[in-house]
Amino acid sequence: MGLTSSKVLALAVLTAVALFVLTIVLWPRLARRSRRAVLGRTGLLLMTQVMIFASVGLLANRTFVFYASWADLIGKEQTQGTVVDHPTGPAGMSQLAVVEKQKVRVHGSKRASSAGQIQKIVVRGGKSGLVSPAYVYLPPEYFQSGHARQTFPASIVLTGYPGNAKSLIKGLKYPTTAHRLAAQGKMQPMILVMLRPTVAPPRDTECTDVPGGPKAETFLAQDLPQAISAAYRVGAHARSWGVIGDSTGGYCALKLGLHHADRFAASAGLSAYYKAAEDVTTGDLFHGDQRLRHRANLFWSLDHLPARNSSFLVTSSKKGERNLKTTLKFIKKVKAPDRVSSIILDSGGHNFTTWKREIPPALRWMSGRLTAR
Known part of the structure; x- marks a missing residue:
C-alpha cells in the first residue's frame, strides 16, 4: 500500500x-x-x-x-534522473518533450480511449529561456477514431506557491473531475496543462517578467501555449484557451487573463489575491520600476487597460477566507464587454477542501466560455 x-x-x-x-x-x-x-x-x-x-x-x-x-x-528514493534529448528547432521556438505517460484513475477501462491519459512533459521556452515540467491531461475523445481530426479547448492549471504539480492530479483531482463532468455531459472534453507557477524555483516570481531575471510571464503566456499548440490538437485562437489556479496560481490566472486577452478568453482565480506579493520569497520583482509594479496590481490593470471581451471567475467565502473584500472589489471594477462571475461560499478556508468544492463548477464555467476552434 x-x-x-x-x-x-x-x-x-x-x-x-x-x-x-x-x-x-x-x-x-x-x-x-x-x-x-x-x-x-x-x-x-x-x-x-x-x-x-x-x-x-x-x-x-x-x-x-x-x-x-x-x-x-x-530518503531512499535514489534513482537518478533520465537525460532526455530534445529536438532543436528554429531560434525562438518553444520545444516540448514527453517523458512519461500515466493512466487516469477512473472506474472502468484504463485504456486511453475510455479513460484519457496523463503525459508528463518538459517545456523549453523559446522566448523566455525557461525550462519547466508539466502534466498534460488528454481526454478520452482525443484518442477516439471518431475525433481523430478534432481540436480541443485547453486550460492551463496552476498550483499555489511553492506548489507541486502532482497535487493537481492526486489532491485536487483535476483530470478525474474533468473526465466525470464530460462523461455526464456537463462540460466539453478539454485538455488540461497542469504545472506550478514557480517556473524558476525556488523563487516566487508572481508570474512576472523580472527585469534582468526570470521571464515567468513570457513563459506562461507565450512559450507554454506555443509548445502545447505545436504538440497537441488544440485550437489556435484565444477562444480555445483558458487558465485557472488557486492562491498564487489564482492571482497568476487572473493576471494572465487581464494582460493577455489575445491568448486567454477565460481565467479563473480560486482564492486569488489581486496584487503581487513582495517578500523574501519573491526578492526584488520590479527593481524600482513603478510601471511594472502598477501592472502587477490587478485593480490598476482593470482601471487602466481596455476591456477585451474576456471572462473572469473569482471565488471566496463569507467565513474562512481573507480575500472576500478584495474579491468583491474586483467584481465591481470589471467593465463591459468583459464579463465576471463568482463563487462565494458561506464558509471555507484557504485549502484543498475548499478548492475541491469550487473546481467542478469552475470547470463547467470554463467549458462554457471556450470553443474547440
Missing part, C-alpha cells in the same frame, strides 16, 4: 481509535503504582499519540502530496 493510499490512512486512523479505546478500557487495571503498570500506561499513551500524529501526517501528505512514496519519505 502506497504512502498516499486511502487504505494506509484508514488503517492508521482505525489503529489510533483502537488504541484510544484500549487505553480507556485498561486504565483502571493499570492504575496501580507497580513498575509494570507504569510501563503499561506509558506504552499505551505513547502508542496512541504516535498513531494520532501519524494519522494527521498521512492526511496532510495525502492532501498536499509532500512525499509521493515511502522511499521518498525516508
